Amino acid sequence: MKTCMIKTNKICKSFVTDGEVNNVIKNLDLEIYKEDFTVIMGSSGSGKSTLMYLLSGMDKVTSGDVYLKERNITHCKEKELASVRRNHIGFVFQGINLIPDLTIRENIISPTYKSKINRRLLIHKVDDLLEQVGLKEHENKFPSQLSGGQMQRTAICRSLINEPELIFADEPTGALNSSAGENVLDTFTAIHENGQSIVMVTHDLKAAVRGNRVIFIKDGRIDGELELGNFQKEESEEREKTLFDFLKERGW
Ligand code: ADP
Ligand code: MG
Numbered sequence: 053m054k055t056c057m058i059k060t061n062k063i064c065k066s067f068v069t070d071g072e073v074n075n076v077i078k079n080l081d082l083e084i085y086k087e088d089f090t091v092i093m094g095s096s097g098s099g100k101s102t103l104m105y106l107l108s109g110m111d112k113v114t115s116g117d118v119y120l121k122e123r124n125i126t127h128c129k130e131k132e133l134a135s136v137r138r139n140h141i142g143f144v145f146q147g148i149n150l151i152p153d154l155t156i157r158e159n160i161i162s163p164t165y166k167s168k169i170n171r172r173l174l175i176h177k178v179d180d181l182l183e184q185v186g187l188k189e190h191e192n193k194f195p196s197q198l199s200g201g202q203m204q205r206t207a208i209c210r211s212l213i214n215e216p217e218l219i220f221a222d223e224p225t226g227a228l229n230s231s232a233g234e235n236v237l238d239t240f241t242a243i244h245e246n247g248q249s250i251v252m253v254t255h256d257l258k259a260a261v262r263g264n265r266v267i268f269i270k271d272g273r274i275d276g277e278l279e280l281g282n283f284q285k286e287e288s289e290e291r292e293k294t295l296f297d298f299l300k301e302r303g304w
Contacts, residue, residue: 054085056121057218057249058107063116065102065272076102078272079116084218084251089244089283091263092253093299098269100253101222107251108141108220109133121217138166142211146223148203150195150210157182157191160209167214174213181209185239201232208239212248219243221252225259237262241283257299261291268302275302 065077076099084090084107094100105111106118109125117126125136137143150159160178169177182188185205195203204224211219221240225233233256241262244250254260266278278298280291296304 054088056083057086058082058084058121059119060107061117061119063106063113063118065099065106065111066114076272077106077113080273082107082267082274084249085265086217086249087244087247088265089240089250089252089263091260091266092251092269093255093260093266094269094275095304096255099272100269103269104220104222104251104253108143108218109136110143138163138214140217142214142216142219144204144207144211144219144221144224146226148195148200148207148227150203150206152195155192155194156187156198156206159195159206160213163210163214169214177213178209181212184242185209199232200228201235204228204232204236205239208236208243212243218249218251221250223254223256224252225254225256230258233259244283257292257295258288261288261295266295266298268299270302 060080060082062079062081063077064075064079067074067076092100092103106113113126117124119125120136120140125133128136151162154162157178160181161174164174182191185208187202187205190198190202225236228236237259240250240252252259252263260266261280262283264280264282266280267274268276276298278295280294
């Protein structure tokens with residue numbers, strides 16, 4: 053039996069632009085489970101990023117409810133939401149957004165300034181993370197001295213430093229060439245194997261097969277779901293084929 057981390061109850065999100073209402077998310081019910089690597093797919097503009105912002109408390113629903121571990125966060129004030137995010141959630145984005153004036157190590161530590169984490173433990177944790185993603189020798193460099201893939205792996209370490217229960221990643225390989233992307237995906241696979249729960253938005257097949265569960269969004273609704281089981285490298289091609297068929301049936 054899987055533990056539910058996030059649950060939505062008929063969430064809707066509408067934007068009003070120049071008097072025109074755009075209903076982006078429509079009565080969507082979804083559960084995200086602990087220790088899953090959940091992938092959200094859908095064509096460009098289908099509402100993937102919007103959904104991710106609603107699930108993670110970065111944006112508010114127009115109607116419906118979002119529960120984070122049984123707690124209804126729908127009506128939390130911004131300050132409360134910020135603390136929920138800080139204590140439970142890590143983020144990785146396509147535009148890597150490291151702080152240019154801080155070293156790699158300092159960037160990774162930057163989200164901890166408000167957390168109660170023990171400083172000595174913190175030093176060990178950063179060392180472990182740097183080691184895990186192969187960046188130990190670069191810890192004193194600045195972001196501009198690293199490749200795109202190295203920067204994104206730094207961002208993954210930063211998202212993990214407060215030991216979040218769940219990581220959200222929005223197109224984390226979207227700005228990378230394929231070999232850098234592959235490295236970043238290997239990092240996601242490794243942290244998933246360590247028990248980290250992940251939700252990743254992507255339209256890249258190679259990225260999507262890293263997940264064990266794929267959810268397809270169309271017109272603001274869930275249009276299908278695929279169970280893939282945990283990733284095994286030697287099964288990559290088979291998984292891509294299974295996923296491709298699933299997507300094709302849905303007009304991908
Ligand atoms: P995806 O990530 O799947 O490409 P998005 O969630 O970014 O799609 O966008 C879905 C739709 O919502 C698009 O039509 C987009 O223009 C609209 N949208 C997203 N964010 C905003 C916003 N802040 N204001 C107005 N419209 C928005
Ligand atoms: Mg998007």
